Amino acid sequence: MTSSDARECYVYITLPGEVSAITAGRFVLEQTRTGVPLGRFVYGRTYLDNPRAVEIDPVELKLSRRTYETVRLKGVFGALRDAGPDYWGRRVIDKHAAKTGLGEMDYLLESPDDRAGALGFGLNQVPPAPRRAFNKTLDLEKLQLLADALVKDEIPADPATPQVQDLLLLETSMGGARPKAVVEDEKGLWIAKFSRDDDRWNYPRVEHAMLRLARACGINAADSRLETVAGKDVLLIKRFDREKTDAGYLRARMMSALTVLRAEEDATIRAHWSYVVLAEELRRVVAEPKKDARELFRRMCFNALISNLDDHPRNHAFIAREQHWSLSPAYDLTPSPVVSQDHRGLAMECGDQGRFANAKNILSQHARFLLERDEAEKIAAEMREQVGHWYDVVRSSGVSENDAETIRSAFIYPGFSL
Numbered sequence: 001m002t003s004s005d006a007r008e009c010y011v012y013i014t015l016p017g018e019v020s021a022i023t024a025g026r027f028v029l030e031q032t033r034t035g036v037p038l039g040r041f042v043y044g045r046t047y048l049d050n051p052r053a054v055e056i057d058p059v060e061l062k063l064s065r066r067t068y069e070t071v072r073l074k075g076v077f078g079a080l081r082d083a084g085p086d087y088w089g090r091r092v093i094d095k096h097a098a099k100t101g102l103g104e105m106d107y108l109l110e111s112p113d114d115r116a117g118a119l120g121f122g123l124n125q126v127p128p129a130p131r132r133a134f135n136k137t138l139d140l141e142k143l144q145l146l147a148d149a150l151v152k153d154e155i156p157a158d159p160a161t162p163q164v165q166d167l168l169l170l171e172t173s174m175g176g177a178r179p180k181a182v183v184e185d186e187k188g189l190w191i192a193k194f195s196r197d198d199d200r201w202n203y204p205r206v207e208h209a210m211l212r213l214a215r216a217c218g219i220n221a222a223d224s225r226l227e228t229v230a231g232k233d234v235l236l237i238k239r240f241d242r243e244k245t246d247a248g249y250l251r252a253r254m255m256s257a258l259t260v261l262r263a264e265e266d267a268t269i270r271a272h273w274s275y276v277v278l279a280e281e282l283r284r285v286v287a288e289p290k291k292d293a294r295e296l297f298r299r300m301c302f303n304a305l306i307s308n309l310d311d312h313p314r315n316h317a318f319i320a321r322e323q324h325w326s327l328s329p330a331y332d333l334t335p336s337p338v339v340s341q342d343h344r345g346l347a348m349e350c351g352d353q354g355r356f357a358n359a360k361n362i363l364s365q366h367a368r369f370l371l372e373r374d375e376a377e378k379i380a381a382e383m384r385e386q387v388g389h390w391y392d393v394v395r396s397s398g399v400s401e402n403d404a405e406t407i408r409s410a411f412i413y414p415g416f417s418l
Contacts, residue, residue: 010127012127022127030075057079083116083119083254090107091150096110144195144230147180148197178196189242195234214302221331223329241254254320260318305384309345338409342415344356362380363376
């Protein structure tokens with residue numbers, strides 16, 4: 001059975017403290033009589049008998065002998081979908097396969113070993129050996145040129161051509177729509193996010209600056225650095241779901257806020273996209289709810305203050321390096337300089353007035369974030385003051401004067417305080 005006609009696969013997991021995967025269970029994806037995709041998952045008996053076994057999802061896929069079913073996300077359980085490719089990864093897989101109409105099972109099976117989190121998928125009951133070789137930071141120029149060609153659709157849909165074979169270098173399941181690849185240096189694995197010729201500003205430098213600004217605001221943000229190759233800047237973001245050891249890479253389990261919210265991916269049906277609901281749901285997941293709820297409140301404030309309107313549930317995640325889960329470091333923080341000065345909306349609801357990125361609205365549900373009113377007001381005020389230094393941060397990050405002016409209107413827009 002090949003991936004193109006597979007309707008079931010084994011799900012592998014790398015346990016905490018290990019560098020090789022074992023088989024956790026079996027996933028079956030089929031169509032119901034009404035045409036609705038139905039997914040089923042069952043843990044293997046050997047895995048359940050393992051005293052070190054950990055759950056894939058602490059809410060939807062608890063350790064149990066029952067058969068789990070879902071029709072959400074085209075029949076793919078959220079925690080499994082989180083380990084599959086997102087927009088960019090799917091685009092690479094589509095081009096490499098040189099065909100259209102790939103299904104959800106295809107994407108799970110074709111995504112690379114460097115996928116997010118600790119899961120893997122395959123057609124054999126025994127997992128393959130872990131990948132030992134990765135692209136190096138020295139390969140960034142080749143990767144940038146390859147990404148440029150794919151963005152411009154200059155790569156032929158012929159699997160026999162060398163350029164199509166090279167697309168495997170760009171494979172990653174690390175989410176998002178921007179061109180990217182996984183690279184390795186002596187410190188470990190990084191996500192390389194490349195420039196595009198049609199970018200309105202220098203995205204790598206600006207995103208690097210936003211991560212620095214977030215840390216200045218007391219937010220636990222992903223580590224990052226910049227490289228310049230072929231005359232273009234590349235942003236390198238440290239993989240927080242991997243830890244390099246002499247024996248290999250330890251892997252942290254990972255799942256998105258979309259999974260925790262049990263929401264759909266389509267933005268047109270985002271009824272469950274909500275910071276407020278996420279603050280309550282995380283209590284069922286994380287080991288330190290008060291700490292993580294406070295952190296989530298900070299990120300909500302920050303996204304409003306920089307007009308990060310791309311703060312959808314896949315841009316928030318939870319990780320478990322050992323047994324317990326926690327909110328992952330923040331990532332994908334980008335300002336959006338839009339026209340409106342009175343009303344801007346985040347991707348997720350943040351208060352009584354829905355998605356309105358306004359201080360009063362953000363403070364309206366402070367108790368759901370396990371904060372007293374005065375605590376929430378103090379956090380919002382401190383963050384507003386810190387974000388007020390955005391210009392100094394972006395300029396010290398090497399952002400040009402012209403780009404700084406282009407994004408100026410994103411920060412602390414007038415409607416935030418109305």
